[in-house]
């Protein structure tokens with residue numbers, strides 16, 4: 001459990017300097033997300049979605065403003081401390097190529113667990129359980145090149161689950177999938193949120209995905225243009 | 236750890252070729268070291284507590300035999316023996332069945348005194364007794380005995396390129412009475428010693444003279460002082476002397492091939508360096524291809540340090556495996572199987588321990604250098620950047 005709210009952005013800006021010109025992927029974003037929320041992050045390409053997600057996961061630091069996740073001001077941590085913190089609190093699922101090609105599905109899922117104080121048996125239990133949840137118990141010893149795109153994404157989700165994170169960040173996890181596989185992945189994310197209470201933030205272009213979420217955030221040119229709370233609407 | 240291993244196995248052919256590349260480079264390096272060690276063998280087998288007295292002008296001039304007792308009286312000298320170059324070639328079929336005149340080193344000397352100056356030389360006591368009681372006897376190093384296919388009790392015929400017997404013949408006969416071995420890896424085991432008394436009486440000219448004196452001294456620190464005293468003793472005589480350490484004496488011969496050594500070392504180093512660079516480049520490429528994987532690892536919670544260790548560990552593992560193969564092969568060949576491509580040219584052919592260490596060090600350095608660039612890059616690389624490069 002984290003101190004509430006799980007995520008707090010205070011006037012967060014990110015600036016890149018490229019060839020003399022300044023790019024502002026994020027401009028003074030202020031935002032609060034509660035634990036157990038399922039948030040869809042939407043917006044045109046280049047609007048700063050990935051940048052926002054990377055700040056949340058401590059993969060990147062803001063140019064100005066405060067990013068507080070699980071009560072921790074990420075800017076106050078060194079890169080080494082952020083890596084440790086990430087390992088304890090956050091899990092990522094990317095659009096594609098999430099897995100290390102040399103490892104089997106099982107080994108990929110187990111990998112983040114090797115950073116934790118767990119026995120070999122505990123690691124094994126967690127990893128197998130996570131693969132079971134995503135429905136891949138029969139693909140445990142396959143390597144990524146022997147899996148379909150949808151299966152790869154499910155392994156990535158299993159890996160995210162295995163470490164029991166407070167926060168699951170997914171950057172267009174269905175972007176490379178056919179409609180059917182995309183549907184499966186979304187159902188899985190919904191179930192994780194509903195049954196296991198995981199806080200999930202998913203970047204997506206798919207309105208159907210967004211519709212399944214509790215809340216829709218729209219980014220445009222680095223600014224939050226729309227914030228729709230669907231739970232309240234539905235009620 | 237397992238990830239490191241699996242990464243090595245990802246492209247087994249490339250890993251194998253890189254290991255092979257490092258291995259060949261280090262094998263060449265070791266081989267070069269063996270050859271250079273062989274050239275320097277004479278220098279390395281020299282002992283600081285031995286001095287050599289030669290004619291002041293040149294080694295080809297002789298000294299009077301009467302000098303021995305005079306040198307023996309000099310302060311700080313423990314023992315003196317003579318040594319005259321016999322310059323003989325073997326006349327009988329060799330162990331390999333070939334009939335050619337084999338060249339090796341033979342000295343006419345006072346064998347008993349010689350052995351007391353060279354404790355490195357080990358002779359079985361019963362053989363030694365027979366050797367000392369047979370004027371026609373000779374002592375052979377086990378290696379040359381093997382090459383000449385001779386055992387104790389055999390007859391050995393040599394043709395001297397320098398010395399004629401009183402009967403006008405250049406053919407000399409000896410009885411193989413003893414074989415010597417040694418515990419020192421740098422000591423020549425292809426020498427032959429014959430009795431100077433018989434040699435001196437039988438030769439047609441040069442009687443009463445010797446090529447060199449070898450002497451032992453009490454204190455190696457005082458070698459310069461003792462040498463100067465001996466040379467001063469014979470100054471202004473018809474036969475002036477030049478006394479030097481055994482090492483300096485042997486270096487005279489190495490100096491003649493010094494330029495060749497330099498050439499060999501330069502070419503060899505260039506080849507080795509090139510191969511190591513090629514291997515290093517391959518290792519760097521293989522790391523660069525995996526930028527995205529580094530990003531994933533960091534996203535999962537691996538620290539920059541983990542990534543650094545992973546990449547450097549991989550490069551180190553490859554180069555050390557290469558070292559194991561290359562140095563191991565060279566060691567096996569030279570030190571275990573005692574392979575020697577030209578035994579008459581290289582009396583000693585072995586890989587010195589410090590060269591092995593140097594080779595392993597070189598491999599470690601290659602691994603570190605080729606690992607450090609991608610490892611530092613991988614460590615510094617922000618995860619966001621590496622994940623972008625899909």
Ligand SMILES: Nc1ncnc2c1ncn2[C@@H]1O[C@H](COP(=O)(O)OP(=O)(O)O)[C@@H](O)[C@H]1O
Nearest residue numbers: 016018023025044045046047048049050051052
């Ligand atoms: N490392 C970087 N250096 C320079 N510009 C960057 C960098 N990362 C992102 N940007 C720029 O920031 C903007 C937002 O990028 P991003 O967050 O990836 O958008 P989205 O995920 O919404 O497509 C883009 O204009 C992109 O070119």
Ligand SMILES: [Mg+2]
Nearest residue numbers: 049050051171
């Ligand atoms: Mg993006």
